[in-house]
Amino acid sequence: MPAPRFLSDKICTVRAKRERRKEARPGELLEAALDLFVEKGFAATRSEEVAARAGVSKGTLFLYFPSKEELFKAVVVENLAGRFTEWNREFDEFEGSTIDMLRYCMRIWWERVGSTKASGLTKLMLSEGRNFPELAEFYRREVVKPGHTLLRRIIRRGVDSGEFAPVDVDNAIYAVISPMIFLMLWKHSAPICVDGESDIDPEKYLAIQTDIVLNGLCKSKAAA
Template identity: 70%
Template sequence: MPPLSPTSTPSQTATATKRERRKEARPGELLEAALDLFVEKGFAATRVDEVAARAGVSKGTLFLYFPSKEELFKAVVRENIAGRFAEWNAELETFVGTTSDVLRYCYKVWWERIGCTKASGITKLMLSEAQNFPEIAQFYQQEVILPGQSLVRRILERGVARGEFRAVNLDYAVYLVLAPMIFLMMWKHSMGTCVPDAQNLAPEVYIDTQIDNILHGLCVRPDATPTSPPPLA
């Protein structure tokens, strides 16, 4: 709290403190407003003055924190997705249990923290607009796609090393794990928005079904004939 000057009154001090708190909250409010608009309208159609208005600030204030729409979008991605990979990798390091348990936990956490939130709309945005914004696409590749693939690969490598999973081609098995997530995000922000009950798709049931199918293919079966592992690189 700012110190009282000889001429300040308690009400003036309270006002100053409130302004400081408001200033500290602005980046978060701008990121929240930007996420809403990027998911609702896409990257190209979202204007920075709309973001500022939704956050209750001027466009000039927005540019104090984020010098361009591209930098604003990057901050949204880091805040909602990319910034979580350190936490997820740390969880994998300390996880106690089978790799099948790891994979089930991975899907559960992804759905709770990304899939069922507005942040899942960023994936649809990127798939729709990447070709028109190569710089943004390259950023998303480095900050989200590659770290995500690396994390899934570590999980699969854990299973193979422990003798729980078959020695599959990890370069392609990664996509086997990611595909159900991508489908749900695309569904949620396309047909799921317009016709939510078209196929009575319950995301949690869908995820459980996909995990069972994936594990049935990955897990070593006692009666299986050993095969030479394909190259992992």
């Protein structure tokens, strides 16, 4: 005899909730892992802590991510490496000057990465990468290399258009990267990088650093 209609509907509802919960688990696990990696570092974070924070068992965690290393890689892809397709597309479609592009690049980096928890991944790799060479190489390949490539494209665009003076592009990119790294360290470390009498306004800081970079790159200061 078939189950009563109300019972059948209830079973379907429970199954639907379970399916939605199952689909949500990878995202919840990645979010929990990001929180703990940034709070505690890679070495000090235990897989069972990630599972507990996500509200699942350790066994469930390993169904999706077979090791802590693979979990970390997935966190990096989700929050950083997986976004370069979007960022390169923005470069290709940008219609303004390269000066405007560089200003936009540094401002939008802060909004999308620097001001978020994901910026703690860079600080983590700077402090622990030497102890985990496989993860360091993964981060270099998936985040550092494409990031440098994109910045080279921006600076070469300015040189080719005549907005920037000819420069050693491979080294010039670090004039842009260094202020970003400083902000990430400042955000996730003890406040020892400032004089103690004033705090840093990240957006104002990046605007000033961009001006400094541009006044060193542009043929004419008036152009910047």
